Amino acid sequence: MSGITYQRGREPHPKEHRVVFRNVDRVGWDTGIDTFLKEGGYEQLKKALGMERSAIIDEVKKAGLRGRGGAGFPCGVKWTFIPPGNTKPVYLICNADESEPGTFKDRYILHQDPHQLLEGMIIACFAVGAKLAYIYIREEFPEAAQIVEKAIAEAHAKGFLGKDILGSGFDLEIYVHRGAGAYICGEETGLIESLEGKRPYPRIKPPYFPAAMGLYLCPTIVNNVETLCHVKHILEMGGEAWAQTGTKNNTGTRILCVSGDVKKPGYFEVEVGKVTMGEVINDMCGGLKDGRKLKAVIPGGSSAKVLRADETFTVGRGDDARQLTIRDIPMDFDTMAACGSMAGSGGVIVIDDSRSISWVLNNLNNFYAHESCGQCTPCREGSLWMKKITDRVVAGKASPADIDTLYGVAKNIDGRTICAFGEACSWPTESFVEKFRDELVADTKPELEGALVSAEPLTAAAGLR
Amino acid sequence: MSEPTKTDLVDVQIDGVWHQFPKGTRLIEACRQVGVEVPHYCYHPKLTSPGNCRMCLVETGMPPRPMPGAEPPQPDESGHLPISWIPRPVIACANTVAPNMGVRTTGPITEGCRQGVMELLLANHPLDCPICDQAGECTLQEYSVEHGKGESRFREQKVKKPKNVEVGPRVRLDDERCIMCSRCIRFTDEIADDPVLGFTDRGSHTVLAVYPGRELANNYSLNTVDICPVGALTSNDFRFQMRVWFMRETQTIDTNCATGCNITVFSRQNRIYRIVPRQNNDVNSDWMPDSHRLNFHWIDSEARLTDPMLKVDGVHRTATWNEALSVAAERLASLSGSEIAVIASARMTNEELFMTSRLVKLLGAGHVETVPRQGEADGYLVSADRNPNTNGVKLVLGLENPGSTLDRVKSGIEQGRIKALIVLQENLVDDAGFSPELLGKLDFLLATYPIANPTTGLADVVLPGACWAEKSGTMINVTGRLQRLNKAVDGPGQTREPWEIVRDLVHALGGGNGIYSVTEVFKQLAAEVPEFKGLSWGQIGDLGLPLIETGETIPALEREKERKAAGIIVG
Ligand SMILES: Cc1cc2nc3c(=O)[nH]c(=O)nc-3n(C[C@H](O)[C@H](O)[C@H](O)COP(=O)(O)O)c2cc1C
Ligand code: SF4
């Protein structure tokens, strides 16, 4: 990036393409509005206010921007789901709950470039006709909340928020709302319930699709922090030009968060589909720790199905069919789905051969048992049951038959719950059992088959009631 | 709502058979309409649908969507498109019918879901059925038989939760039995406007709790016990009293006020153990007030009158019915009609009132009146009129403004104009402000009542009259609906139903009648009272029928209608 210097040791990797993270770790950059304005801040807002609303939505559609929160749903299409002829207020919510394990990108935007988010949000609000918007920030980000609050006050003072923004006649207020520490508040309808002051019990869809019946049962657009930031850049570059970055149907850049068994874990903004898993692990993250071998990768946040290091993946159809190793997989939405997993929230968790698969799975199951909201039967009862089984596997108190039960419980959750947490909690178990059955079984004892194993292992019981 | 027109109907295939349903029909209701039961826990047509239990998951399908450029699917001979079945099941309680949709309530997907949900619901359930009040009427038990696996794979320790929690004066909670369907929470919030219940904690550790410092004390609290599909919420009153399968059920109505909530009386060996509301969407929906439901223990009271009694030398002695009736007839015959007043009760049935009108005619009684019972309406089901059959009094006894002339009766006695009083099923001293001194002025007092009271204490002839649970007949509620009261238990000792007592009195006075059953009374009543013209006893059925327009409404039903119209509930 010409003219930009980054803090020493935090320079972007040459394979990165920084757009949203342009100012992250930048020398001389701060969160103040003056700094932001010096770099052309809020210019895109000015431009947007002079455009037709539908024209902005068209640009976002042309860009092909897909949601960066997890599901990868086309953003511009979502915006058009607001019922035509709607007379109710429209709300926009920025999902800053960032709680998918393995994901740590939104926090840097909130901490280091809050005005970028605000500009993107204000444009988005103008485009969808929202006069009130919320930024739902997870409880664990107290500093981020303060920074964003300050940025909102600054934007207000400069007339980018409030009544009659920049003389356009458009009014908008943005409020920060703090979560209380629950993963499920990241699920958009759980978030909405929480924002309404209730328990974050996700709503059934149908009928409660947020774009039609969201906050206070009014049309509501929920977008991830990173998604909303891109809106600003789409206006700046134009939708078509923006779509030139990344690959077809997987346009733009996205931030990958790599954690686990690599030498240099961290965040990397890359063009979607332009780098492979091998490049991410070996180049950008400096490879595996010395003497270790790659065992598995969870490619899109803890909910994504695990990929085994020695698997071959067949992607594409007919003449386009290709075989890929894990290292060849381009980091994009569609290929990751074709490989049987998902690009999800961009959290790449690397697991090397020093890890016990039983331990890894138990760690994940612990999280999901703790975070299930408890509203619907399969997830409520199944998530804790799975954890209890893997507790026993880790403690050497399980039999091989327990692995079948474990898999059966996951299958009884998958696809049968109110919200996608059901998949989030069952996919790890399903994929680990499918792909690492031998290792799990190796931690069990055939002689325990049918035995009544009464007590929970103390170690695990201490961690969670 | 107007009848659906052809275009409002959609074709839906349920288990291989095509049917038509109005647009917007929930799948679970569509299935029910064609006799296919979809198991469910959280769904209740009178409450919002959270879709949380997942018991109602079914496999569905829609016409295939052709690839761009491909041939569109062709309809078969019956005009329906082929169905492409979707592997992901949907909840039947909240999803609605769509054109050319297919629903399968059998087959591996649906059955797998049911089996899976049952296994998960039972995983942490205490399985203490042997000592659970709900046993025998528990949907967890029922669906285990129908949809469960019959064996458990659960080998972990169950989650421990609070037991025997007093959530209010009348309701107790066992959190380990709770399946978290949230019906009770929704009821207290949406119907009773008293949102004191809620869940706390997360995941499998979720517990139902009452808000700190509050209690579930509203007058509808026991309805939560009725709608709880399991034994998590139990009634302090009924707890551990009787296994449900030993009890006999009688469909009848509540007589504590003019609403006439439809109820089922549960009894065994002539003893009532509990009363629960019975669904009638034109009267009480699915609910009833606690105060009415629990008002039955006095039926077993020691103070029940069991035999006719005659006062001889200031002391009551038991008598046979013949003896008592002939004494009464003799004394009454010695007076002129204008000296006799009859005080009947608006708690009496139409049949009883009809016989009373015959008695009045026969005696040429100078005055007939009933005792009013006015309270405050509660804005839900409890009517301001605490008499169950004021409309019957108007129609059958012909009183225009029942209860308005009691003072004239009092002054008539005071002035000696009225010398004899026939008091039917009322306690004038306690409930109508007749002082014992006043009643002492009478030459003759006859009183019927279920229980000994100050009025019967003064009576020359005391006749034990059956209470509401011990008799049959009809009543007309506040909205003008004719409803049937059915006898649940026999009255104690020599007790007779009031219509019989009045018939016998008429007989003893020389008015032959030849009426041997309450249905015969109804037949004669239907022949004589114009509003009843052409009606038969059987026609009234268990849910009653609208008889007259009163212009009155039942607030709880009005709210239900609004919620139904707004699409919030199925209704
Ligand atoms: C269990 C669960 C947790 C989620 N957590 C988050 C989160 O922390 N942040 C987020 O942006 N989206 C999260 N999502 C996705 C949101 O529901 C929603 O799809 C997303 O915010 C939409 O934004 P996007 O279209 O911009 O990606 C979660 C979804 C589920 C099912
Ligand atoms: S799937 Fe889990 S998190 Fe989602 S609503 Fe059901 S219990 Fe709650």
Ligand code: SF4
């Ligand atoms: S107590 Fe009963 S009604 Fe209430 S949530 Fe639990 S199971 Fe449902």
Ligand code: FES
């Ligand atoms: S009845 Fe509970 S989810 Fe449908």
